[in-house]
Amino acid sequence: MKEVLEVLSEPWPWYVSGPLIGLTVPLLLLLGNKSFGISSSFSHICAAVLRPAIPFFRYDWKKEAWNLWFVGGLVLGGVIAANVFPFSQDIEVSNSLKAELVNYGVTRYDTLLPTELFSFEGLGTLRGFLLIVVGGFLVGFGTRYAGGCTSGHAIMGLSNLQLPSLVATVSFMAGGFLMANAILPFILTL
Amino acid sequence: MSKGEVVAEFRKLTDTDPEGRAIDSGLNESRLSLPWWHDIKFLIAGAWFGLLLVKSEVISWFRIQEMFRLQSFHMYGIIGSAVLVGMLSLWIIRRFGIRTIYGEPIVVADKKFHKGNIYGSLLFGFGWAMTGACPGPLYAQLGTGMLVIGVTIISALAGTWVYGLLRSRLPH
Numbered sequence: 001m002k003e004v005l006e007v008l009s010e011p012w013p014w015y016v017s018g019p020l021i022g023l024t025v026p027l028l029l030l031l032g033n034k035s036f037g038i039s040s041s042f043s044h045i046c047a048a049v050l051r052p053a054i055p056f057f058r059y060d061w062k063k064e065a066w067n068l069w070f071v072g073g074l075v076l077g078g079v080i081a082a083n084v085f086p087f088s089q090d091i092e093v094s095n096s097l098k099a100e101l102v103n104y105g106v107t108r109y110d111t112l113l114p115t116e117l118f119s120f121e122g123l124g125t126l127r128g129f130l131l132i133v134v135g136g137f138l139v140g141f142g143t144r145y146a147g148g149c150t151s152g153h154a155i156m157g158l159s160n161l162q163l164p165s166l167v168a169t170v171s172f173m174a175g176g177f178l179m180a181n182a183i184l185p186f187i188l189t190l
Numbered sequence: 191m192s193k194g195e196v197v198a199e200f201r202k203l204t205d206t207d208p209e210g211r212a213i214d215s216g217l218n219e220s221r222l223s224l225p226w227w228h229d230i231k232f233l234i235a236g237a238w239f240g241l242l243l244v245k246s247e248v249i250s251w252f253r254i255q256e257m258f259r260l261q262s263f264h265m266y267g268i269i270g271s272a273v274l275v276g277m278l279s280l281w282i283i284r285r286f287g288i289r290t291i292y293g294e295p296i297v298v299a300d301k302k303f304h305k306g307n308i309y310g311s312l313l314f315g316f317g318w319a320m321t322g323a324c325p326g327p328l329y330a331q332l333g334t335g336m337l338v339i340g341v342t343i344i345s346a347l348a349g350t351w352v353y354g355l356l357r358s359r360l361p362h
Contacts, residue, residue: 018270023279026283033297070239077241136328140317144350159277162301
């Protein structure tokens with residue numbers, strides 16, 4: 001049992017976790033005809049909490065409650081991962097990325113997010129504010145405008161051979177490349 | 191009811207919806223109305239998926255930076271193999287006419303192209319590279335104890351709300 005826990009506590013290789021992630025598509029369809037997609041949950045929360053005057057959020061969110069249960073499960077999965085199968089050592093980061101990040105004062109690799117950037121203290125700095133608050137805003141705005149995120153477009157949409165999802169996937173990869181290589185290096189110096 | 195009837199019903203729903211909601215938010219296709227506790231199975235599915243996201247390091251800000259800088263194959267391997275398995279699964283479901291556990295025919299709505307697929311995705315790409323997380327990982331990161339990600343999630347909710355507010359004025 002101890003050995004099993006040790007193996008599970010290591011990071012799982014891509015060829016194990018990738019196919020398991022792909023199996024979420026049939027799992028949700030079999031459990032009740034649900035199309036895999038996570039960014040919709042933001043919309044359902046807006047619809048549920050704000051009881052809005054905005055027509056876009058005027059729909060029967062209760063019919064989509066499964067999606068909120070699912071994202072609640074994601075949080076729970078994070079809790080289980082961190083407490084039952086915690087990573088036993090520093091996480092893997094490529095040397096070329098390490099060499100780059102050290103210039104911005106990022107030198108710790110014991111958590112999945114650099115604590116130098118993502119923390120409540122970091123929120124008070126300009127770069128922390130940009131990454132956490134502005135970055136989050138772009139994720140919420142962009143995914144809804146795009147009609148989906150990595151799960152809805154890249155995984156579900158491409159699995160279903162949808163051309164709009166291919167366009168979306170190429171576009172968000174392009175946006176990510178541009179941000180990470182051209183803009184982020186500047187933000188990190190702030 | 192037959193699969194054709196389910197599709198027709200769904201088309202009617204999307205066509206009569208002026209805001210195109212059903213296309214936008216992937217509203218689900220099931221016509222069953224079940225008591226709330228039936229949704230607990232999605233909590234369990236979500237927990238399993240969240241565990242996967244953590245253990246595969248998909249929620250790692252570093253992994254996302256490596257992906258966008260072409261410094262590691264990891265994320266490409268994960269997304270690529272996930273899509274292949276998803277495609278194969280959908281093919282099998284259609285080929286053998288597999289139904290849900292409640293006996294409903296399985297229907298997946300087509301996505302309709304609009305300009306937001308490009309503009310919105312570009313903006314999401316910016317956000318993905320900044321936060322190092324797409325929506326699923328944000329929830330899982332919060333679960334691992336990174337409480338500051340709660341702020342990111344609230345910002346994402348604000349972003350979604352502002353999109354809803356400005357929707358009619360944006361190019362689609």
